[in-house]
Amino acid sequence: MTKTRQTDVAIIGGGPAGLAAAIAARKAGAKHVTILERSHELGGILQQCIHNGFGLHRFQEELTGPEYAYRFIPEVQKDPGIELYLNTMVLDLSSQQEITAIHPDFGLVKLQARATVLAMGCRERTRGALSIPGTRPAGVFTAGTAQRFVNIDGYMPGKKVVILGSGDIGLIMARRFTLEGAKVEAVVEIMPYPAGLARNIAQCLEDFDIPLYLSSTVTTIHGKDRVEGVTISQVDDKWQPIPGTGRYISCDTLLLSVGLIPENELSQAANIPLDAKTGGAIVDENRETLIPGIFACGNVLHVHDLVDYVSEEAEIAGEAATRYALSKADADAKANERDKGRKAQQVVIKPGENVRYVLPQRLTPGAEADLFLRVTQPMEAITLYLDGVMLARKRQVRPSEMLKIRLRPNHWENLRQNRGDLDGKEISLTAALQPTQPTRLEPETVRGARP
Amino acid sequence: MGTKTHYDVIIIGGGVVGTAILRALSRLQLKIALLEKQVEIGWGTTKANSGIVHAGFHSTPGTWKAKLCVRGNAMFEQLSDELDVPFWQNGLMMVARTKEEEETLRHYYQQGLENKVTGMEMLDAEATHRLEPNLAPEISLALRAPSGGVVAPFELAMAQAENATANGAQVQTGLRVEDISHTGDEFVITTDDGNTWTSTYLVNSAGLFADEIAKICGLEIEPIIPRKGEEYLFDQSVSDLITHTIFPVPTPKSKGILVIPTAEGNLMIGPTALELPYKDDVTTTAEGLDEIFSFTQKLVPRLNRRDIIASFAGVRAGSPTGDFIFDSSHSGKAIHLRGIESPGLTAAPAIAEHVLKMLAKAGLPQKEKPDFNPRRPKVIRFKELSDAEKEQVIRENPLYAHVVCRCETITEGEIVDAIQRGARTVDGVKFRTRAGMGRCQGGFCTPHIVRILARELGVTPLEITKRGNDSQLLVAEAKEFLKGGKLHD
Amino acid sequence: MTIDGKTKGNNRKMTCITCPTGCQLEVRGGADGELEITGFQCRRGEEYARNEVLNPKRVLTTTVKVRNGVLPLLPVRTAKAIPKGLLERSMDTLADLEIQAPVRTGDVILANLLDTGIDVIASRDMEKVSNVG
CATH class of the missing domain: 2.20.25 (N-terminal domain of TfIIb)
Structure with a gap:
């Protein structure tokens, strides 16, 4: 039978999160790091994201997806302390961190990790999840599947396209299809505001005169063998189609860009508790899940809009996983005791008014950490409070943009003043509207260049 | 063209019933063939079947339905074992929540006793909820039939066809019967490719289209009543909610809307029962979903729309009499099966036995093949193997280490095997292997399946279809639109 | 101006x-x-x-066909933003191009695109497909 190999830090997934976690783990002193990647190459989904816009925060440059990945890949490849398993599919992860994987040459691979970083990424929400009525012809694809066909495999899945959902991948694909000579008839969004970034609305739709229909959805798919058209209808404020507003659009393809879902099958196999709001694990400031020694980062933890933040989060996880692995090496029994005490002490952060989710969901009192959050709806100006303590003000916030707030020592002091001992307490993060604030700062005016 | 094969029996229609008959006939020393108009076996009513192996308490005593359902049910354990088809005897429960419904339930219990359904029991509210804690609290009485189960209907049809083929039968897909004549002592069947087929006996198992085939044979009959049913499939994460297949108390038209734990392990809800003038309307509708959802939520309140991962619809061949109809023509040499509606899947092996008896009466020789092999070779389902077995199959064929469908853990080895067993399309692969049936519904694996199909079939990806005809997935090679002048210019 | x-x-x-x-x-x-x-x-x-x-200017990101590559397409980009009005013509020009693997990130795939003075460069490595017996 297969011999079980040992590793300090096992990283499941070799996309942007896994790559950054591996490098951070080595820098933190891990002697042996193992990356398990299902594809034949590293880089994950970035390899098919050939558009630019990645890395502005981290590298102050606008890189394409593959370029961003190549900022990490060579470092991982040439590091003898990182063992790379490509073409390797992890089938199981136990809560004791025994990993079962398969590889074409090695067969069944068993790995016992001291610490594990989950970096499996996410998947796309599908039509079925939405139950769009109509036929089930060929020509309905998720935007990411279409992206792979067009950018990697070299085939066009359609000539006349309607895109349901204004998520970023859908917007990017609207431009991509148009540039490749197809016609994008419409982008249809059920919400009254777009789901993707404002810049993508501008450079992917407005640049090519592609209409965006807000508060609308696809109510029927037509076509027997291949999509022949869709009916789109306006929706009311409860997102129900308004009778009589149906309009037929002839097309041969329907792309779905209706959201991403963290891919947590392995987390569930290891009995890691998940947050229903994020779809990912519940973690603390180290990105440690509720199972000590198992960490999570990137889109498997919560769906990010910027890869820069994925790398940052993965570094936190990789470094913390290494610390855990190295301490665990000393004394197992003691470490287990420590783990329990540590977890019990943590503060639980719940999303409050106008906040959809906040991550991390748990914090060690006093931790200086960044809080990531999404709001429930677009708002002109908000003030964020953690259990009554003001953290920050933000303007023009939208659910599509993840907000980042630094939690500083003075915040903790204020929290302690209000609540006393914080150990194990539950506190909530709220976003209060600022009705009385001026909605716009005084505009900065700059004189244009003289002709 | 050389000399044409003359067949002893030709079966028209490759659904679960036609293939059951084909397999039953393949035991005998006969030349037999099956003609199916769809590009793959089991793509008519079978594909959208709920997969329930009924116990038999639903049918009126004395009917064909009652007799053949109870008999068919008893045959399923052996059948599924021989053909290596997933079959799970999860038991059925019909539930009542009012005094009136309780009365009806008792009537079905009596009916079940008369039909000789074994092992039935009546459960009070407490016993019911002990077995199914997620049933609605108002449910006050349940009729439980442990002999009921679920099977993968498409897989069953396919396995029957494969086993029959291994025993010498011929299966032709993608051919529609256009004309049938009877000259001298043989049937001459013309298919839409212009070819003719001849046989001594004919079995019309064309399901929804059995009335049209019967008419071509000169029978004056009432038309089939197409009855559409929509079904909705849930993510496996909620599979633990329910174990038994849950039936409400029936309506005159159908067995009602059910909660079905499928043989593959997903919960499914449906079907609706809408009589329509069309045989090919497989659209799902917002109304259908609403109806199914509001109905089944009364049975299992914890069901959540958010967990739905797929929807589909099928059309059943509604019987004009309410029972299965076995007509014959041409001195019994042609047999026409009509109105094989629910419990047709359960009854299928028993229907095959019955059709064989009818053919024997009309003179079909009944000599057994000495070398008949009832077993279909075991299909490797990678996910279900032990670690040691996994290790071994990968050593023998490294393609089993490449997981193509992540949601269902389906490997390239299994997909290649499915293609070698006859899959020609993405849906063909999907229904044989479950690749693409999971929660991502083909998001990740479709490009890979297209590539593997193209490679194995020796065609370009542009020729690969979702399910035959004009259902191509890809329309052009990259850059082709730009070279040929832009569409929007 | x-x-x-x-x-x-x-x-x-x-x-x-x-x-x-x-x-x-x-x-x-x-x-x-x-x-x-x-x-x-x-x-x-x-x-x-x-x-x-x-x-108005945009960076164009697209693909070009590759011969003998491990993948059929190579992702490319313009080294700098090009006039927006030239996007379509640039796509047509690049559609006719077929390059030879191997390629390294940053390699110039097409110099001076449509006389803009801006090069089209590879945005990833593309190995040559190893010859199978």
Whole structure:
């Protein structure tokens, strides 16, 4: 039978999160790091994201997806302390961190990790999840599947396209299809505001005169063998189609860009508790899940809009996983005791008014950490409070943009003043509207260049 | 063209019933063939079947339905074992929540006793909820039939066809019967490719289209009543909610809307029962979903729309009499099966036995093949193997280490095997292997399946279809639109 | 450089695309030909707005066909932004191109695209397919 190999830090997934976690783990002193990647190459989904816009925060440059990945890949490849398993599919992860994987040459691979970083990424929400009525012809694809066909495999899945959902991948694909000579008839969004970034609305739709229909959805798919058209209808404020507003659009393809879902099958196999709001694990400031020694980062933890933040989060996880692995090496029994005490002490952060989710969901009192959050709806100006303590003000916030707030020592002091001992307490993060604030700062005016 | 094969029996229609008959006939020393108009076996009513192996308490005593359902049910354990088809005897429960419904339930219990359904029991509210804690609290009485189960209907049809083929039968897909004549002592069947087929006996198992085939044979009959049913499939994460297949108390038209734990392990809800003038309307509708959802939520309140991962619809061949109809023509040499509606899947092996008896009466020789092999070779389902077995199959064929469908853990080895067993399309692969049936519904694996199909079939990806005809997935090679002048210019 | 007549005296609103913040910019073309730009949070936004009125530019990212590569397509980009009006013609030009693997990230795939002085460069490595017996 297969011999079980040992590793300090096992990283499941070799996309942007896994790559950054591996490098951070080595820098933190891990002697042996193992990356398990299902594809034949590293880089994950970035390899098919050939558009630019990645890395502005981290590298102050606008890189394409593959370029961003190549900022990490060579470092991982040439590091003898990182063992790379490509073409390797992890089938199981136990809560004791025994990993079962398969590889074409090695067969069944068993790995016992001291610490594990989950970096499996996410998947796309599908039509079925939405139950769009109509036929089930060929020509309905998720935007990411279409992206792979067009950018990697070299085939066009359609000539006349309607895109349901204004998520970023859908917007990017609207431009991509148009540039490749197809016609994008419409982008249809059920919400009254777009789901993707404002810049993508501008450079992917407005640049090519592609209409965006807000508060609308696809109510029927037509076509027997291949999509022949869709009916789109306006929706009311409860997102129900308004009778009589149906309009037929002839097309041969329907792309779905209706959201991403963290891919947590392995987390569930290891009995890691998940947050229903994020779809990912519940973690603390180290990105440690509720199972000590198992960490999570990137889109498997919560769906990010910027890869820069994925790398940052993965570094936190990789470094913390290494610390855990190295301490665990000393004394197992003691470490287990420590783990329990540590977890019990943590503060639980719940999303409050106008906040959809906040991550991390748990914090060690006093931790200086960044809080990531999404709001429930677009708002002109908000003030964020953690259990009554003001953290920050933000303007023009939208659910599509993840907000980042630094939690500083003075915040903790204020929290302690209000609540006393914080150990194990539950506190909530709220976003209060600022009705009385001026909605716009005084505009900065700059004189244009003289002709 | 050389000399044409003359067949002893030709079966028209490759659904679960036609293939059951084909397999039953393949035991005998006969030349037999099956003609199916769809590009793959089991793509008519079978594909959208709920997969329930009924116990038999639903049918009126004395009917064909009652007799053949109870008999068919008893045959399923052996059948599924021989053909290596997933079959799970999860038991059925019909539930009542009012005094009136309780009365009806008792009537079905009596009916079940008369039909000789074994092992039935009546459960009070407490016993019911002990077995199914997620049933609605108002449910006050349940009729439980442990002999009921679920099977993968498409897989069953396919396995029957494969086993029959291994025993010498011929299966032709993608051919529609256009004309049938009877000259001298043989049937001459013309298919839409212009070819003719001849046989001594004919079995019309064309399901929804059995009335049209019967008419071509000169029978004056009432038309089939197409009855559409929509079904909705849930993510496996909620599979633990329910174990038994849950039936409400029936309506005159159908067995009602059910909660079905499928043989593959997903919960499914449906079907609706809408009589329509069309045989090919497989659209799902917002109304259908609403109806199914509001109905089944009364049975299992914890069901959540958010967990739905797929929807589909099928059309059943509604019987004009309410029972299965076995007509014959041409001195019994042609047999026409009509109105094989629910419990047709359960009854299928028993229907095959019955059709064989009818053919024997009309003179079909009944000599057994000495070398008949009832077993279909075991299909490797990678996910279900032990670690040691996994290790071994990968050593023998490294393609089993490449997981193509992540949601269902389906490997390239299994997909290649499915293609070698006859899959020609993405849906063909999907229904044989479950690749693409999971929660991502083909998001990740479709490009890979297209590539593997193209490679194995020796065609370009542009020729690969979702399910035959004009259902191509890809329309052009990259850059082709730009070279040929832009569409929007 | 002059401001086109369409913009002169008109207000134009736009979303800045230089970073994910997506500032809502407003440009007023003064009667004297000067531009008044508001709404930006950094200098890049201001510059973007001016360029957008005077000479809008975009970085083009696309693919070209590869012979003997491990993949059939190589992702490429323009090294700098090119005039927006040239996007379509650039796509047509690149559609006719077929290059030979191997390629390294940053290799020039096509020099001086449509006389813009801007090169098209590879945005990933592309290994040559190893010859199978």
